[in-house]
Amino acid sequence: MILVAVVEDEVQEQQKLRSFLADYAAQTGEKFTVSLFSRGADFLDCPESFDLALVDIMLGQENINGIEVAHQWRAKNPDALLIFVTNMLQYALQSYAVDALNYIVKPVEYSLFAQKLGRAVELLHLRRKKKICFTTQSGMECLDGEEIYYIETFGRGLKIHTVNRSIYCTETLKTMEELLQQECFFRCHKAILVNLLHVSSIHKASVTIGGEEVPVSRHRKKEFMDALVNCFGGSVS
Template sequence: MMRIAIVEDEIHYQDQLKEFLLKFEQDKGETIEVTTYSDGDEFIENYQAQFDIILMDVQMPLMDGMSAAEEIRKVDSEVVIIFITNMAQYAIKGYAVDALDYVLKPISYFSFSQRLSRAVDRMKKREDNHITIKIKGGVTRLKISDIYYVESQGHKLIFQTRLGEFTTTGTMKELEGELSSYHFFRGHKGYLYNLEHVDGMNESCAVVQGEELPVSRTKRKPFMEALSNYWGEMIK
C-alpha cells in the first residue's frame, strides 16, 4: 500500500487530486491511502516520515510548499516530493529539496499520471533497500545499510543504527525472515548482526562497530563462514 499526502489549500485541487489518485489506483492496480492537508504548517507539525509520496502545493498562505519541504528533508531524506504549482519557475527551486518532479496547474490526468508513475518507480526502488518499523508515536524508515545490529529484549526489538537507537515490537524470527535477502546473520538468539558492519570475531564475540556482542557456541563456525563469504563477495 502506498501512503500519499496531498498538501493543498484550494479545495478544488484537493478534490481533483483525490479523483486522479482514485483513477490511477484503478488503472495501475495499486492500493493507495490518501491524507489531505490544507497548509504546509499543518502538515509538518506532526510529520513522522509516515508517507511514501507527497503532492505539495508551492503557494499556500501560512507556510509555502518550499519551506515545508525544507523542514521535511531535515527528518526524512527518502520521501518522494512532487510540487503542484501554476508557475514553472517555482518548480526549478525544487531541486534544492530533492523534489522528484512538478505538475503545472491546471492539472491534466495524463501529465499527473506520468509523474506519479515515475514517483512510484522511485519509491519501489527505495523500498528494496529500506525497512519501515513502528516506533512510539508513529513509524520510521531505516536504510538497511544503516543498521548495525538488532537486539531482542522480550517482545521488544532494539535497532542500533547510524542514526541512533530505535525500539519497536515484534519477534526476532519475523525480522530475520524480513531481512533474509540481505547480509544479516543471527549469531545469538538475542542478536541479529549486519555483516556489513562486522569488523571480525574476538573469542566468543562478534565485533560490530567496535562493540563486542555474543555469538553462541553452536553459531560460531557458521558465523565465521558467513562472514568469510561476505568478505569474499566484497573483494571480488
C-alpha cells in the same frame, strides 16, 4: 501500500488530486492511503511517515510557503519522494533545491499527472525490492515479503509459512513485525503476523491464508478489518 500526503490549500485542487490518485489506483491496481492537508504547518506536525508528498508551492497568505514546508519535511524525511504542484513555473525551478523528484504545473492534467506519479511509484517499488533477511539455525535466510503467507511463534523462535515451504528462524515476532512494517502485514493474534495480501476468506474468528485457517483475536478483529481495507486501497475510493 504507498502513503501519500496532499498539501494543498484549495479544496477543489485537493479533491482533484485525490481523484487522480484513485483513478491511477483503479487503472494500475496500485494501493494508496491518502491524507489531505490544507496547511503546511498541519502537514509538518503530522507524525505519519509518508512515502510521497504532493505539495502546492503557493499555499496562501496564512500558510508558510510550500518550498519552506518541503525544506523542513525533507530534513526529517530524507528518503521520501516529493512532487511540487504549482501554477507559477518560475517557482518550480526552486524544487531542485529540496531534491524534489518532479513538479507539475497547474491546471493539472491527468495524463501528465499519471506519468509523473508512475515514475514515483516505480522508484518506491525499486527501493522496496530489498530482501527481508533473518537468522535461522543454519545461518541467514532472505525472502521477498510477498512470498510470506504468515508467521507464527514456534518454540523459542518462529515458523514462517511461505508460498513454497515453511522456514524456522530464531528471530522474535516483534523483530519480524518491525522488518515488515512498510508492507501489508498485521498482527492479528499475539502469536501470529499475517500477510493481508494473501487473505482469501474471512470467518468469525479466523481467516484463510494459503489454504490454512489462521486465528484472529476477538479484540483485534476491528483493527484487522481496517488494516485489510487500507491494504487493498479502500481509503482512496
